Structure formats: structure tokens, C-alpha cells
Amino acid sequence: xxxxxxxxxxxxxxxxxxxxxxxxxxxxxxxxxxxxxxxxxxxxxxxxxxxxxxxxxxxxxxxxxxxxxxxxxxxxxxxxxxxxxxxxxxxxxxxxxxxxxxxxxxxxxxxxxxxxxxxxxxxxxxxxxxxxxxxxxxxxxxxxxxxxxxxxxxxxxxxxxxxxxxxxxxxxxxxxxxxxxxxxxxxxxxxxxxxxxxxxxxxxxxxxxxxxxxxxxxxxxxxxxxxxxxxxxxxxxxxxxxxxxxxxxxxxxxxxxxxxxxxxxxxxxxxxxxxxxxxxxxxxxxxxxxxxxxxxxxxxxxxxxxxxxxxxxxxxxxxxxxxxxxxxxxxxxxxxxxxxxxxxxxxxxxxxxxxxxxxxxxxxxxxxxxxxxxxxxxxxxxxxxxxxxxxxxxxxxxxxxxxxxxxxxxxxxxxxxxxxxxxxxxxxxxxxxxxxxxxxxxxxxxxxxxxxxxxxxxxxxxxxxxxxxxxxxxxxxxxxxxxxx
Numbered sequence: 001x002x003x004x005x006x007x008x009x010x011x012x013x014x015x016x017x018x019x020x021x022x023x024x025x026x027x028x029x030x031x032x033x034x035x036x037x038x039x040x041x042x043x044x045x046x047x048x049x050x051x052x053x054x055x056x057x058x059x060x061x062x063x064x065x066x067x068x069x070x071x072x073x074x075x076x077x078x079x080x081x082x083x084x085x086x087x088x089x090x091x092x093x094x095x096x097x098x099x100x101x102x103x104x105x106x107x108x109x110x111x112x113x114x115x116x117x118x119x120x121x122x123x124x125x126x127x128x129x130x131x132x133x134x135x136x137x138x139x140x141x142x143x144x145x146x147x148x149x150x151x152x153x154x155x156x157x158x159x160x161x162x163x164x165x166x167x168x169x170x171x172x173x174x175x176x177x178x179x180x181x182x183x184x185x186x187x188x189x190x191x192x193x194x195x196x197x198x199x200x201x202x203x204x205x206x207x208x209x210x211x212x213x214x215x216x217x218x219x220x221x222x223x224x225x226x227x228x229x230x231x232x233x234x235x236x237x238x239x240x241x242x243x244x245x246x247x248x249x250x251x252x253x254x255x256x257x258x259x260x261x262x263x264x265x266x267x268x269x270x271x272x273x274x275x276x277x278x279x280x281x282x283x284x285x286x287x288x289x290x291x292x293x294x295x296x297x298x299x300x301x302x303x304x305x306x307x308x309x310x311x312x313x314x315x316x317x318x319x320x321x322x323x324x325x326x327x328x329x330x331x332x333x334x335x336x337x338x339x340x341x342x343x344x345x346x347x348x349x350x351x352x353x354x355x356x357x358x359x360x361x362x363x364x365x366x367x368x369x370x371x372x373x374x375x376x377x378x379x380x381x382x383x384x385x386x387x388x389x390x391x392x393x394x395x396x397x398x399x400x401x402x403x404x405x406x407x408x409x410x411x412x413x414x415x416x417x418x419x420x421x422x423x424x425x426x427x428x429x430x431x432x433x434x435x436x437x438x439x440x441x442x443x444x445x446x447x448x449x450x451x452x453x454x455x456x457x458x459x460x461x462x463x464x465x466x467x468x469x470x471x472x473x474x475x476x477x478x479x480x481x482x483x484x485x
Contacts, residue, residue, distance in 0.1 A: 001052040037099040053077040093138040094236040103298035114319035127312030131158045134208035205267040210250035211243040211275035262313040269310035296325025337468040345457040363481035379443040384435035386482035390477040438464030
């Protein structure tokens, strides 16, 4: 695959002529996009590849970030070269920094892919997804980036500003995405997540880059404290950057609406300009009983940092990387519970994966699980259960009931179905669909540079449920079960 800094040529196109996105861009996969801006763009190289960008460079490689025209051209050039997109932007509306916005899409992909009902799902990236972008802006950047990276995604993009809506609709047309992006005008007092107004029963995610500031005075005061204006604020209109209560007030409105909509949206997500906002918003979610949430930070080199928060009323738990992507300055107590734990690690010289697979499967088959499946090509097993069936208390209760059944003259456990077992089978399907706890166990190989040998780890993952204590208890049971290794 061609790396992000190694693309020598690109097939340019003019969307007005209804040409498809170039084959080069269309062939890029998640691995390419994941590392796209791992390093800051090389302005000299960008200038060689795009004459329009070269025209705004000073001394062949310097970009004046205080010049709105130069900043806007950087955005247009990155969208063209890295995503095959063409946009038109007005000088009096926000010009978004592409790497930062791209990071939001990367996080969303991980959040959604890792919390699907089916796990593991090799086709997670191709699942149909509908997202709502609140306050899409003139650039329409989030729907555009999302549609390029995920052909199965579609968007509703809303805004309250007539000028931004006009340019957003133009950018949909410029990129031939009318069938996948719907731009909708709203009023300031309207609901922010208007599923009923849109005729939608459910959607997969909500995303927003809310106005950061509570007033124009706050905006100007913070700008004066910086050595230069922020990239996007130099061309933005007040309606895009200021609202009552700032970002906390705006996200608070979404939280209030989510309490009514609940699982009609899989994930509610918001970008934040201030880390301190996490310290206000996370306790609000917890006060409302929301335990399934995620936090992360978007960092690009030494440029401006942004944060994000997401929450869900569903029971599917996201990956550790997507849910605990940063440590707030206020401490780890703001982070959600970890959804992944390394149970044990050995040298490959000491234990083989086949041996571990056998021990793990024997341990799981000895439990009263609703379901258990080992996916050998992935070295991963997935199980679901309706309660803690590995505790001593459960085993004692099970033994007591078995003894009572014998005394009552019922058949032994291996004989014909007892009424209790019939009832358990009747509930099995329901337990699998909405179990109290879902988990995966993966055998993960890695290298140990210090000892120059390979290692193998047993990694437990919390897939579903509301009770973190179950996950902790299960990892303890698993650790004891594989101790003979």
C-alpha cells in the first residue's frame, strides 16, 4: 500500500464533470487513513504536488498561518490530495483544519466498529451507518471525510446559518454525494437531534463540533492570549463560535435530548475545545446513570489539542483504545471502566497457543454459559452469560439444586431434561440477544525486543453489560483457570 507521505502521483478530477473519485483514493483503506497524519504535512512536497498550494507558500516551504487565504488553501489541498475531495469555502466562515477533523472520524470508526452487537465482525467497516452532523458548517467536512473513508456511511447534516447551508449543499454537489448526504436547515430553538422531524426511528451516531465560547468577549480575549490566531477562528462568524453557555451549554442540550431518545442513537459524541469541560460533563452523565461512555484527545504534532466525549445507552462496550484515549488532568477517576485486560503473558518457548486454546475452551465449556464460540482463525473466543456462573456461590447453589433434584427423584443432570433445564433452554435465545455479560478471550502474539523472543498473551475483552464487577470477577476466574500454564 502506498504510504501517506509516499504518494508520487494522484489522478485529479473535476466533480462537476461527474467523474468518479480517483481509483487511487478509492483504493485506500482504514490502515492508510489511520496513519495519514502521523507526521505533519511536508509543505514543500504539497507545493510540488499542488500548484495552488505552491502559490501561497513563502520561501518554497513556509505557510503563513495568520493569513486566512493561506490557511484555506491548505485545507483545500489536503482534501484534494488525501481524500479526492473538492470544496468551495467563503472567507467569512470557519475553515476547518483537516488533520484535526480527520481524527474525529478515525475515533468514530473505532467507537462504532468495536461496539457492534456481533463480535468479532470482519465486515465491521462495511456495515450501513447513518450519522447526524450537527452544525455542519459551510465546509461540510465531517460528512465528506466520512463518506470517502466509509462507502457504507450516509449523513444528515444540519445547520442554522443560511450562508453555511448554501455552501454545504454546493459541496455535496461538487463531490456527487447527493444520494448519501442530506443537508437540512434548522432554527436555533429546534431540537438538536430531531429524529422525528427527519422521519428516522434510529441512527448510529451524532457528532458535533459545538461553539466553544460563551461570548464574543471570551473569544477575543482568548485569541489575544495566543501567539497567533487559531487556524479556524481567523475566518469564522460569531454564530459558529459563540452560544449561550458555550460548549458545556451546547453539549448539555444534547445530553438532555439523549435522555429522552436513549437507544434511538447508538452513540452521542461531541468534540470539546477545553479539557475542563470533561470535568463538568462526565459527572452529569454519571448522575443520570450513564456508565457506558468514552473520552479521547485529538492531537496532531504540537498543534492545538481537542478532546471528545461520547456516550451510549446501549450495552455494547467499545474498545479500550476508543473509550480511554486520554487521561484528563483531573485524573483517572473521570475515565470509564477499562474494557480490556491482559490476563497473563508467557514466552512462546514456554507455552504454545494450541495448549492455551485447549485450556481456555475446557474452562469455558465447564461453565453454564448461554453461548461460547471459538474462532480459530482469529484466535478469539466469544461468550455470553446471563449472570456470574463462575463464582463459588453459584457452584454451591448449583450443587444444592442437583442434590435436591436427586432427593426428589428427578433424573440426573445428564439424563432427560428437567423442568429447570427446559426453562433454561427456553431463555437461551433471549440470553444471547440481551445477556447480562458478554466477553471475548484472545490469544495475542507479540515480540519482546529485550529478550529477543516472541510472547503470547491472553487478553480478555468486555463486550457487553453494565456491571464492571462481572468483568473483573471473570478475569480473575480466567487467570486462575490458565494458571497451570
